[in-house]
Amino acid sequence: MTLSAEDLTCRSGADRLFAPVSFTVPAGGALLLQGPNGAGKTTLLRAIAGLGPRPEGRIALDGAAPWASDGAVALTGHLDAVKPGLTVDENLGFWARLHGRADAAAGALAAFGLGGFGERLAGRLSAGQKRRLGLARLAVDGARLWLLDEPTVSLDADSTAALGRLIGEHLARGGMALIATHLPVPVAAETLRLQPAAARHRTEADPFLAEPGA
Numbered sequence: 001m002t003l004s005a006e007d008l009t010c011r012s013g014a015d016r017l018f019a020p021v022s023f024t025v026p027a028g029g030a031l032l033l034q035g036p037n038g039a040g041k042t043t044l045l046r047a048i049a050g051l052g053p054r055p056e057g058r059i060a061l062d063g064a065a066p067w068a069s070d071g072a073v074a075l076t077g078h079l080d081a082v083k084p085g086l087t088v089d090e091n092l093g094f095w096a097r098l099h100g101r102a103d104a105a106a107g108a109l110a111a112f113g114l115g116g117f118g119e120r121l122a123g124r125l126s127a128g129q130k131r132r133l134g135l136a137r138l139a140v141d142g143a144r145l146w147l148l149d150e151p152t153v154s155l156d157a158d159s160t161a162a163l164g165r166l167i168g169e170h171l172a173r174g175g176m177a178l179i180a181t182h183l184p185v186p187v188a189a190e191t192l193r194l195q196p197a198a199a200r201h202r203t204e205a206d207p208f209l210a211e212p213g214a
């Protein structure tokens with residue numbers, strides 16, 4: 001199993017966000033995506049997951065478009081997909097049943113120090129606890145490719161270490177991870193730095209730009 005990309009880039013409206021990149025992530029491999037604010041790290045992860053416009057260039061997971069491989073890709077990002085009106089147990093239980101891993105839910109919560117929070121409404125968790133719940137979801141997801149957007153934001157040292165162990169176990173099983181981060185992530189990984197593309201003169205309508213005077 002391999003994730004391979006050639007001359008890959010994304011656009012925001014008319015403009016290319018970053019200079020095209022090529023990389024290969026083998027089974028058991030991780031790649032840290034770095035680059036300045038606005039370079040396009042989140043946009044790229046979302047595009048690989050099939051959210052937003054398709055990227056330009058070529059990217060394949062075992063020869064097929066990653067967004068077309070059912071259940072092979074999991075994305076965790078700033079929003080964490082936590083349902084605030086459900087309890088912690090209900091949130092994780094839903095995801096676990098969805099992936100046929102109901103038996104793994106309790107262990108996943110315990111791994112992120114949420115064992116005693118099962119009855120609490122997710123909307124009443126702290127920012128770091130919400131992030132931990134979102135990450136615990138990975139432990140009950142059978143996806144081979146994890147796309148992690150700033151996974152250590154809001155995490156304390158213990159939770160960061162738990163995340164490192166979770167990713168390490170995933171890689172040891174032959175999984176892969178693409179991790180956009182400004183912070184250290186405790187995992188052995190190559191680093192790819194996105195270089196912002198020079199903004200060119202806009203000659204066509206950019207749907208992301210506000211109308212003058214708006």
Ligand SMILES: Nc1ncnc2c1ncn2[C@@H]1O[C@H](COP(=O)(O)OP(=O)(O)OP(=O)(O)O)[C@@H](O)[C@H]1O
Nearest residue numbers: 012017035036037038039040041042043044180208
């Ligand atoms: N929903 C959106 N609507 C309009 N523009 C967007 C949207 N999402 C991102 N962009 C633009 O796309 C560009 C890339 O943003 P992106 O979030 O991918 O960068 P990033 O490298 O993840 O940044 P950061 O390090 O700040 O998280 C930015 O210029 C941003 O303004």
